[in-house]
Amino acid sequence: MALKPFNDTILKAAYGEKTTHTPVWFMRQAGRSQPEYRKIKETHSLFEITHDPELCAYVTKLPVDQYNTDAAILYKDIMSPLGALGVDVEIKSGIGPVIGNPIRHISDVQKLGEINPEQDVPYILDTIKLLTTEQLNVPLIGFTGAPFTLASYMIEGGPSKNYNKTKAFMYEQPESWHLLMEKLSDMCITYTHAQIDAGCKMIQVFDSWVGALNREDYRTFIAPHMQRIFTGIKEKNVPVTTFGVGASHLIEEWNALPVDVVGLDWRLQIEEAREKGITKTLQGNLDPAILLAPWAVIEERLKRILDQGLQSDSYIFNLGHGVFPEVKPDTLRRVSEFVHTYSADYKSK
Incomplete structure (x- = not known):
């Protein structure tokens, strides 16, 4: 069956070009809240899903089919490429990434290797090729974790609430820190280049x-x-987004970087970001907890956010963080439909 015409709305919005509607996608839109995904997880681990291109492509495409989003984001984890560097990482249910060989000294950093995506993560590239050549009529977003976030797991040994070990390493061993940042930066560039070469049309750096x-x-x-x-990423001529949680105090720093899109969590309103001089395309930023409220509450919040975002063509709708497992798929479908309809009406005036 032939694909629908390619929908490049999100790419236009990322560059601040005029669009007929506001594009929408959801962080963590694949999995978690979807019954079909939960059924798969009964017999497959995250590792097994991401290593099976056909299954991973199915999971990635499912929310596009169900919610009519304007982009798909590759189903994988930010820790996926770290094994290639020699990091002993395991995703443990209910905990998250656990590192078996945490970094403590410069010698640990010096031992880290380099990634060769074609050899180390061919299943990810195969999934991208399958999606972009045969299945999707919207852009596929590739992504990578950023050096600080990856380093926090590598130094803490797992998730952290305060990042004390990470900060202590940064302050006490600045030479080791910058070497770690350089190695992880090299990985980010090489890894995202491979994703783009395989077919991704946009990159988000988490x-x-x-x-x-x-x-x-x-x-x-x-x-x-x-x-x-x-x-380095922009050498490939695709739009790039940066995003962090609880980082509203850093958006002016992000605005100074060579990114196209600044992702906002729910703590800072879009109009406040514009007042701070943020000229890039903004992405966000409904509090994901609102998706558990009655529809009347959701709709009121959507209008409030869209009325701010629609003051510029440089706007992409998203949540301020990831979808909760408790969110009903029908709610996400209604959100996407509302954003499309409300924004199209506004833009047609």
């Missing part, structure tokens, strides 16, 4: 936990490496 740093430390320990990463 710096989920970088909000733990203040602006001064971000400028000193993070920004130079992010500058190199984003410059």
Whole structure:
């Protein structure tokens, strides 16, 4: 069966071009809340799904079919490429990534290898090719974790609430820190280039936990490496998004980087971001908890966010973080439909 005409709305919005409606996709839109995914998870682990291109493509495409989103995002984990570097990582249910060989000294950093995507993660590239050549009529978003967020797991040994070990390493061993950032930056560039070459039309860099740093430390320990990463990714001529949680104090730093889209969590309103001088395309930013409220509440919040976002063509609708498992798929379908209809009406006036 022939694909529908290619829908490039999100690419246009990322570059600030005029669109007929506001594009929408949801972070963690694949899996978690979908009955079909839960059925698969009864017999398959995340590792098994991501290593099976046909199954992984199915999971990735499912929300596009169910919610009519304007983009798909590859189903995988930010930890997926770290094994190639020699990181002993395991995703444990109910915990998250657990690192068997946490970094403590510069010698641990020096031992880290390099990624060769074609050899180390061919199943990811095969999934991308399958989706983009045969299945999707919307752009596929590839992604990578950013160096600080990846390093936080590698140093803490797993998830953390305060990142004390990570910060201590950064302050006490700045030479080791910057070497780690350089190695992870190299990985990010190589990994995303391979995803783009395989067919991804857009890249999101998840710096989920970088909000733990203040602006001064971000400028000193993070920004130079992010500058190199984003410059490297953009050599491939695709739009690039940066996103972090609890990082509203850093958006001016992000605005200065060579990114196209700044993702907002729910803590900062779109109009406030514009007042701070953010000129990039903005993405966001409904609090995912609102999706558990009655529809009248959801609709009121959607209108409030869209009325701010629609002041510019440089806007992509999303949540302020990931979909909760408790969210009903029908709610996400209704959100997508409402965003499309409401924005199309506004733009047609």
